[in-house]
Amino acid sequence: MAEVSVTKDAAPAADELVALKNVNKHFGALHVLQDIDLTIAAGEVVVVIGPSGSGKSTLCRAINRLETVESGTITIDGKPLPQEGKELARLRADVGMVFQSFNLFAHKTVLENVMLGQVKVRKVEKAAAAQKARALLDRVGVGTQADKYPAQLSGGQQQRVAIARALAMDPKVMLFDEPTSALDPEMINEVLEVMQQLARDGMTMIVVTHEMGFARSAANRVVFMADGRIVEQATPDEFFNNPRSDRAKDFLSKILHH
Template identity: 60%
Template sequence: MSDSKPIIELRHVDKSFGPFQALTDINFSVRPGERVVVCGPSGSGKSTMIRCINQLETHDAGSITVDGIELGDDTSDIRAVRQEVGMVFQQFNLFPHLTVLENLTIGPIRVRKMGKAAAEALARNYLERVHIPEQADKYPSQLSGGQQQRVAIARSLCMEPRIMLFDEPTSALDPEMIGEVLEVMVELANTGMTMVCVTHEMGFARRVADTMVFMEGGRIVEVAPPEEFFTNPKSNRARMFLDQILEH
């Protein structure tokens, strides 16, 4: 797999918010089917980096290429990439005025121009995959946090993306609900989906990651396979970070 062309490639990417330099010279690529876990202390630029991949944040310098499309000012290019790149957010961001089923079908119907019946069949299939087929007609506010996040994952999958981005998907969840979301993510990883996950769930990282990326201060400090990263991190800062988060 190592010889295949990268599906995501960031070269010399810089990004700042006013005077704050959020990303500095980010170089990073992901191969098709690769599962990448990005970790690092808060404020290290992890979220900003993955949000640049689908251009929820625009980069100031450098280049980002996703699935052969270089992201620039062309909004139709950006939309084309977004259809191939699903994203799951920390706060779920379900559409509260739509039922679960409508949350799932609105993308296929409005963006992919799919028929309603086909979209609903697709949606029910993915609800099955995230283990909540019985919740289709409820509104998001009637679901638990874990269920909402699984709906959000299914909503992204309904666009049949080639890449899934996860931005701290379990950070807003009550502890007892983290497992059900991670389980869905592991199952997704087993299907061969290309995944980039920002998460502090190191158990998940050990189970599914092909590559660990450690960031600090807006830079990528270390990129390593998980067994190496967890047992023998090269950088001091990664070691300190791991000590802190694996302590408990």
């Protein structure tokens, strides 16, 4: 295929944290993931972009097995994804996920949202979990909202709580599935700033987004997907200034010129 890969300078290939090999998936007749090969090193920030329906979100969701794949292997920290069950649950605890629609637990307060996983999955003491939750909420800038319910918060605040909830599990890698797509324009930045800070702190991140500014400033590598394939991988500079594939040129010309 027209795959043009560029080896990234930032991280060595030895400590690959997430590896997808020859992954395929269909939704009925639609071949959403076609022979996907992708490795992500520890500490790397990979931004996945591409037109709607190109399989970006499916790729992201397949990494913690919210979507099953039909063939190929996905390994996280050297361990292949297990079947649905306790072992998969344990592995998911190490993979933070942030959704487009926040998905905060609607019947729990903000603080309880960030505590729940720690207490029930990590078996942390309640007091310690609350302390950590408050620290994380402060870190993402919503510490004052701790006792409110998710519905009482703005979208941007909810998404930052969702990031704190994922961070509370001390994940090895964070998946972001279009984290700003459901937000009003003025709230996008507050979420992106939190993500940028996270990237600076060395978190391994896979980010599906339409925010080209974020891709430029925070990514080590841009993965461009179209029609279920990875068409191009490059550093942000290289990808945005000098895309190699026609598909990427076409995509960029449509989004960057206004």
